[in-house]
């Protein structure tokens with residue numbers, strides 16, 4: 094597809110789509126497990142489907158180790174997928190190195206989570222950026238245009254004045270400065286899709302804001318489709334149009350960002366929003382308050398032998414018997430169009446046949462179900478009456 | 479307040495020598511008390527990591543400590559200046575008394591060894607008399623502490639996610655049961671649930687082992703909740719220091735004020751985020767007077783001429799800003 098063609102396309106056209114994307118990593122088994130029949134794998138990503146649209150930001154939030162980076166790498170085709178499909182402008186795509194891979198990379202750029210690993214220590218900032226501009230044909234003609242392009246890239250990521258940073262080596266930069274160089278390098282490719290894996294977690298608030306505004310600007314002016322991976326759910330609220338929540342390799346909730354962050358439906362999302370730092374909660378005695386109220390939330394599950402049914406059930410205060418056996422499908426919440434959660438609480442029949450919390454780790458009747466579930470209950474009861 | 483365990487006095491760290499030197503840490507005074515969590519926040523490039531490297535003498539060249547003292551008070555025995563320790567003493571200090579989780583530490587795991595091997599080695603070095611079974615049990619415990627399932631013990635670093643590697647590094651630091659833990663952005667790669675759990679575990683361990691934590695991060699909202707006191711760094715200097723709740727309730731330094739207003743809030747109405755206009759100072763060409771003055775909305779007469787000294791503006795609160803002249807008694 095040429096540039097003019099894509100420019101004419103509608104603003105919310107699907108650019109890159111994941112369909113049932115799955116990635117299992119084989120692991121060596123310990124001796125005593127050798128006789129088990131199924132080969133041991135890490136279920137890093139299971140059955141993940143979503144679409145990245147032109148000019149829209151999709152946030153992927155979730156627990157550490159839940160598969161976010163793996164999803165980004167699958168979309169970037171750095172890893173082959175175990176199952177599922179990847180469609181670029183509707184066409185199934187699978188590239189394995191060489192020229193097709195480079196052509197793909199030109200359109201789909203990945204910013205790695207870790208700026209310490211992503212820059213080559215023996216090369217200067219100038220080298221990294223020039224290389225990116227050249228490979229992707231954006232270096233302009235002659236030294237002057239190149240310098241202008243370099244200056245523009247650095248200015249965009251607030252590394253100003255550019256001369257101060259151009260000839261620096263990565264080790265001469267602070268963590269946040271390196272991350273911005275990595276972002277500038279990705280922008281050098283002028284991509285259609287930007288996969289940003291925790292692009293701002295190393296940055297302080299003022300620069301973070303600058304980078305987020307920059308990405309916002311890119312999406313609006315250049316109509317780039319952006320996947321924004323973050324563990325900062327508040328920034329997803331401000332910056333992403335749509336938010337997807339992952340837990341233990343699966344998508345558990347999705348919808349527009351304001352709804353997902355303000356009216357989270359899935360119990361894991363609720364745990365996530367309840368855990369966000371809240372300075373207003375302090376009472377002056379530091380760590381202890383927060384530590385006290387957060388005990389007993391359980392641990393992330395093994396991904397080698399993930400829990401049956403809903404993977405969150407060993408930690409879920411609302412777990413029912415069905416949750417321990419059957420995988421919950423995506424269920425519509427009904428408060429806002431497009432808001433869904435993979436949770437049995439939103440299946441009226443299941444709730445009617447069971448009591449939320451009956452199969453919870455330490456069944457505590459005092460735990461109220463999420464408000465969305467209550468509303469839903471009220472609504473369905475209203476219907477039946 | 480309890481006794482000091484680490485006193486940093488007039489610490490200066492440069493990158494390079496002579497005229498080419500970049501002064502990354504400038505006359506920093508900071509005291510860490512026994513059993514407390516001291517937060518150090520400030521924008522990217524303000525010198526937080528340099529300070530941590532400088533005070534543990536782990537500064538890679540061309541970094542040099544060009545002045546100051548770092549007085550360590552052991553639980554028993556007389557205080558020592560870390561900057562003058564012999565190599566042998568220094569090794570003991572680093573190994574047994576302090577442990578450090580460096581920024582980007584997730585990459586310092588050795589890629590060719592399993593996580594279990596590396597963790598067991600650290601435990602063995604620390605407790606040479608332990609049995610193999612005891613060490614394995616301890617390794618499992620430590621991993622559980624940081625939320626990693628025991629069946630991942632045999633993973634290689636590349637088989638773990640970024641946040642999992644970061645958590646392994648935290649587990650290793652805690653394996654040493656140190657007096658002082660320095661953590662440079664230890665939880666940047668973690669989701670909030672995990673952050674909270676780890677910080678909670680840290681608090682519990684701290685109760686039990688009574689170590690002090692220097693917690694470096696740019697995430698002021700996290701610090702407000704989890705630390706006892708907070709120091710704010712700007713352009714290589716400490717510009718404000720106060721108990722966490724007081725600092726959040728009322729920031730004295732305009733830069734701190736700016737930091738507190740640049741967070742996207744999860745709760746409440748969406749509000750316009752202002753951030754802090756302008757860019758961080760060039761360490762090679764620092765502005766005259768208060769380094770923040772080109773960006774300060776409240777700058778006035780003396781600001782671009784004289785550097786304000788850090789001093790007690792109110793009891794228990796230090797600030798370096800001409801708006802808050804140091805109370806009678808002068809700089810502390």
Ligand SMILES: Nc1ncnc2c1ncn2[C@@H]1O[C@H](COP(=O)(O)OP(=O)(O)OP(=O)(O)O)[C@@H](O)[C@H]1O
Pocket residue numbers: 118119135136137155156157158159160161162163164206324396636637638639640641642667668669
């Ligand atoms: N090469 C690999 N071999 C085996 N397991 C792997 C490999 N890469 C990742 N994993 C596992 O897959 C799971 C998901 O990892 P991933 O890096 O995608 O998580 P993440 O959501 O990005 O976490 P974080 O927020 O900590 O970065 C983890 O359990 C990880 O250990």
Ligand SMILES: Nc1ncnc2c1ncn2[C@@H]1O[C@H](COP(=O)(O)OP(=O)(O)OP(=O)(O)O)[C@@H](O)[C@H]1O
Pocket residue numbers: 264265266267268269270295297493500502520521522523524525526527528529539540541581696761
């Ligand atoms: N080897 C070096 N040579 C020259 N300057 C350096 C070197 N290492 C660091 N600097 C500079 O020293 C300053 C302080 O860096 P430092 O890494 O301490 O910042 P930081 O506060 O930890 O920032 P971040 O939050 O981004 O990690 C930065 O401006 C950086 O560019």
Ligand code: SF4
Pocket residue numbers: 359360361403404405406407409410411412413416421435436437438
């Ligand atoms: S209620 Fe059941 S399905 Fe829903 S999150 Fe809890 S365990 Fe999973």
Ligand code: SF4
Pocket residue numbers: 731732733768769770771772774775776777778781786798799800801
């Ligand atoms: S000294 Fe002046 S310029 Fe500096 S922070 Fe205070 S008011 Fe602003």
Ligand SMILES: [Mg+2]
Pocket residue numbers: 161162163206290639640641
């Ligand atoms: Mg990741």
Ligand SMILES: [Mg+2]
Pocket residue numbers: 267268526527528581662
């Ligand atoms: Mg740093």
